[in-house]
Amino acid sequence: AQKITQTQPGMFVQEKEAVTLDCTYDTSDPSYGLFWYKQPSSGEMIFLIYQGSYDQQNATEGRYSLNFQKARKSANLVISASQLGDSAMYFCAMRDLSLRGTGNQFYFGTGTSLTVIP
Amino acid sequence: EPEVTQTPSHQVTQMGQEVILRCVPISNHLYFYWYRQILGQKVEFLVSFYNNEISEKSEIFDDQFSVERPDGSNFTLKIRSTKLEDSAMYFCARGTDQETQYFGPGTRLLVL
Numbered sequence: 690a691q692k693i694t695q696t697q698p699g700m701f702v703q704e705k706e707a708v709t710l711d712c713t714y715d716t717s718d719p720s721y722g723l724f725w726y727k728q729p730s731s732g733e734m735i736f737l738i739y740q741g742s743y744d745q746q747n748a749t750e751g752r753y754s755l756n757f758q759k760a761r762k763s764a765n766l767v768i769s770a771s772q773l774g775d776s777a778m779y780f781c782a783m784r785d786l787s788l789r790g791t792g793n794q795f796y797f798g799t800g801t802s803l804t805v806i807p
Numbered sequence: 808e809p810e811v812t813q814t815p816s817h818q819v820t821q822m823g824q825e826v827i828l829r830c831v832p833i834s835n836h837l838y839f840y841w842y843r844q845i846l847g848q849k850v851e852f853l854v855s856f857y858n859n860e861i862s863e864k865s866e867i868f869d870d871q872f873s874v875e876r877p878d879g880s881n882f883t884l885k886i887r888s889t890k891l892e893d894s895a896m897y898f899c900a901r902g903t904d905q906e907t908q909y910f911g912p913g914t915r916l917l918v919l
Contacts, residue, residue: 722907724907732896732913732915733910733912733913736908736909736910739907780849780850782850784908794855794863795850795852795908798849799849800849
């Protein structure tokens with residue numbers, strides 16, 4: 690079964706507008722972490738934002754915020770005031786934290802390609 | 808300043824040859840990971856390395872693969888006999904026992 694599902698293979702947004710990238714996840718572990726990474730065309734993976742399953746508030750990092758809906762098992766990324774440099778692939782990832790300290794792995798989604806239109 | 812550096816940035820090799828990909832974490836961390844990303848596909852976990860031992864590996868990480876930390880600093884991924892389907896971007900990541908993993912810039916491997 691897919692651990693992470695990103696249903697939007699490609700998205701377009703007008704510069705300066707906000708955009709939401711969808712992510713749903715599947716786990717039976719009560720303790721987990723959710724992550725978003727940005728991958729520009731150069732290929733590197735850039736960490737954007739983290740949300741813990743027990744965090745009471747939605748995570749925010751500058752123009753990035755994570756709309757965490759635990760009951761729906763969704764962790765959507767919201768980018769406000771889009772910039773041309775935001776054009777990239779965006780990957781949602783999850784880590785089960787019950788095995789914390791043993792180097793447990795990340796599960797990645799298939800990604801969403803975001804294009805910001807000037 | 809990058810958290811992790813990887814060498815080489817690109818490597819082209821012939822099928823059946825051995826390749827060694829290197830990762831140098833800037834800070835002293837106990838947790839390291841290798842991932843691969845076949846062109847246009849999602850990132851896939853290969854192996855995690857904790858306290859100088861493999862702690863978890865995926866089904867992709869078969870006998871063709873091995874990891875070492877030969878000098879206590881460099882962290883290497885060896886592919887013994889490369890296949891065409893090993894062509895991918897290989898990422899090293901470092902982490903703590905907290906949550907986030909920081910990825911290196913990757914090594915793009917092309918097997919001909």
